[in-house]
Amino acid sequence: MFKGLFNVIVKEVKELVRDPTLLLGMIIVPLIIFPLMGFAVQTSMKAAEESMENISIAVMNLDKGTVAENLTNFLTTLGVTIVKIDDLNFTEAVNYVQQSNLTGLIVIPLNFTNNITGGLKAELDVYSVFRGGGIAESTSSSTISTLLKSFEESLVFQKIFEEIPEEDPQTVLNPIDMSEKSIVKGKSVNIHPSVLFGLMMSQSMGMPIGIMMLLIFAMQLAATSVASEKEEKTLETLLTLPINRLTILAGKLTGSIIVAVVGAIAYIVGFTYYMGSFMGIMPAETGVDLAAIGLAPTPISYLLLGASLFVSLISALALAISISVFAEDVKGAQALVGPLSMLLIFPMIFMMFTDIYALPFPLMIVLLAIPFTHPMLASKVAFTGDYLTAVIGIVYVSIFTIAVLYIAARLFGTEKILTAKLKFKGLRRRKRKPAE
Amino acid sequence: MLEASGVLELSLAIEATDVVKVFGSIHALDGLSFTVKHGEIFGLIGPNGAGKTTALRIISTLLKPTSGSVKVLGRDVVDEASEIRRLISYLPEEAGAYKNLSGYEYLEFMAKFTIEDKEMIRETVEVAAKISGLEERLKDKVKTYSKGMKRRLLVARALMTKPKLALLDEPTSGLDVLHSVHVRGIIKQYVEKEGVTVLLSSHNMLEVEHLCGKVALINKGKIVAEGSPAELEKKVNASNLEEVFAKVVGFV
Numbered sequence: 001m002f003k004g005l006f007n008v009i010v011k012e013v014k015e016l017v018r019d020p021t022l023l024l025g026m027i028i029v030p031l032i033i034f035p036l037m038g039f040a041v042q043t044s045m046k047a048a049e050e051s052m053e054n055i056s057i058a059v060m061n062l063d064k065g066t067v068a069e070n071l072t073n074f075l076t077t078l079g080v081t082i083v084k085i086d087d088l089n090f091t092e093a094v095n096y097v098q099q100s101n102l103t104g105l106i107v108i109p110l111n112f113t114n115n116i117t118g119g120l121k122a123e124l125d126v127y128s129v130f131r132g133g134g135i136a137e138s139t140s141s142s143t144i145s146t147l148l149k150s151f152e153e154s155l156v157f158q159k160i161f162e163e164i165p166e167e168d169p170q171t172v173l174n175p176i177d178m179s180e181k182s183i184v185k186g187k188s189v190n191i192h193p194s195v196l197f198g199l200m201m202s203q204s205m206g207m208p209i210g211i212m213m214l215l216i217f218a219m220q221l222a223a224t225s226v227a228s229e230k231e232e233k234t235l236e237t238l239l240t241l242p243i244n245r246l247t248i249l250a251g252k253l254t255g256s257i258i259v260a261v262v263g264a265i266a267y268i269v270g271f272t273y274y275m276g277s278f279m280g281i282m283p284a285e286t287g288v289d290l291a292a293i294g295l296a297p298t299p300i301s302y303l304l305l306g307a308s309l310f311v312s313l314i315s316a317l318a319l320a321i322s323i324s325v326f327a328e329d330v331k332g333a334q335a336l337v338g339p340l341s342m343l344l345i346f347p348m349i350f351m352m353f354t355d356i357y358a359l360p361f362p363l364m365i366v367l368l369a370i371p372f373t374h375p376m377l378a379s380k381v382a383f384t385g386d387y388l389t390a391v392i393g394i395v396y397v398s399i400f401t402i403a404v405l406y407i408a409a410r411l412f413g414t415e416k417i418l419t420a421k422l423k424f425k426g427l428r429r430r431k432r433k434p435a436e
Numbered sequence: 437m438l439e440a441s442g443v444l445e446l447s448l449a450i451e452a453t454d455v456v457k458v459f460g461s462i463h464a465l466d467g468l469s470f471t472v473k474h475g476e477i478f479g480l481i482g483p484n485g486a487g488k489t490t491a492l493r494i495i496s497t498l499l500k501p502t503s504g505s506v507k508v509l510g511r512d513v514v515d516e517a518s519e520i521r522r523l524i525s526y527l528p529e530e531a532g533a534y535k536n537l538s539g540y541e542y543l544e545f546m547a548k549f550t551i552e553d554k555e556m557i558r559e560t561v562e563v564a565a566k567i568s569g570l571e572e573r574l575k576d577k578v579k580t581y582s583k584g585m586k587r588r589l590l591v592a593r594a595l596m597t598k599p600k601l602a603l604l605d606e607p608t609s610g611l612d613v614l615h616s617v618h619v620r621g622i623i624k625q626y627v628e629k630e631g632v633t634v635l636l637s638s639h640n641m642l643e644v645e646h647l648c649g650k651v652a653l654i655n656k657g658k659i660v661a662e663g664s665p666a667e668l669e670k671k672v673n674a675s676n677l678e679e680v681f682a683k684v685v686g687f688v
Contacts, residue, residue: 018536
């Protein structure tokens, strides 16, 4: 029945891979654009770090007391450049800070020292210059407040030391030493829950994005492979060849899968590089062994995820092929298939941020009815070991796939694959007639 | 494709009886009947929209007739479509080739569906290379070909496997005079030497007169005149096929 399948697959792959627009969009762009984006992020991060190191602040000291003096000395010891502008009035000071490219302005009001030494709350006005936003500016601004916080802490430590000299100020301030741990699958694990959540988050965000990209690629490819047969007028000849129509369909499905997988790998490589560029500002490797605490995917969960992905891929392709049969050319097919990607983006967004079973019931039903939700769900349950959910999803998507494949095979098996185009032609001819 | 059975030789190459094809409210074919004998070059001529392409599409198993019957090499186009596809070769009027394949790759891809032996495939592609006259250009991708070069590639594809029946819709469309003459020569040669039967449609009356032993004039989905070019000219008192065409279709 599938005689000639290999011949069709080879032709499909050659046609798709040699198409310059596809090659550019699917392989070259992710491999060049993502690393470029990563480079841009890295460069701006570096610039932000550098600007953090070179913080210069104008200080308007109206107090002139010892604590005020201590404050400016404290900042200077931490590497901050202090510009004293005591002889300017406030308006002049603001103008000066804006024009002389300083990070901010600290106004130490009168009685600052008196209030602190007298046990009263003292005020301090801190201004950060807004020059158009950006990471560098916001980090500089938060650095100023962090520095001031540590000055405040040093004041508290001093106070405690003066009042209760026999006790450690650190113990007075933090009398409880909290040790946060997690319980995973009925076992206590010596890992902070936020570390675990962070790890799971990166897993559950990455997989749905990858799955979505793979499916969208595959759908576009399948639609293109059918529509280009029409556009290039090769379909009629192909359909009169001694080859089963189902073989043509299977060849197109397989060819699209092969190229989509290559495209998805390129995308994942590019995306990983891009994500890697953020690592500089993220906490270093946590060193958590997920396998040891039972949160790593088991071989069974990999198998289930693979099966779920496979049936979803076939259904996406069959759906794209069935729809593109009605298009006259590649552009038309892509326009028809485009809205289908909503069926992928919609579940992906929910999957990234929430547990599907925590959603309102009608919304949960809508999401579960979308077949492409299931591989994303399978990627999540893989870590939790809830195999039943994955199996039910595979069964559901398989039924959906068979139904769509049946429709695709019907469309390919009958003359509809040609007459869809013929109808358009007929309509056009009829429309033109009155003008003739 | 080459195995000739006694049954095939005895029966007609094409036997269309009372064929009707309806698209919505349009009657593309309205009781079309004609027969084509083995080893003959049969010309289907008629004005635009007369139903020539629809007839060729039904004979090539692309479309199913709404009513009536069509037998190709003794087989029914509806019930034995896959059998028919093994024996025929169809060249559509507006055909294209896979633009990202080279000419050689295209011919090889097509040959593999009918021939299994690797050596035979190679020989068949060489035959096609000669028919097309594209020589070294066959190594280039199809997208670099001119319209005429593409047509020559497609004609070569249609004839290279020596089908029992070749359905050629405007075989020389887009070709210059020299290449048209070359293609006509090849068609004649394949009929005389390889036993191929040809059903062709054309707007070029000179071509039809030169090639076809028998001609059917189709108008509004029906055959309105049939016979050899000489018989038709005599019948309507015309000096050439062009005049026959004009007189029968009703412009003169």
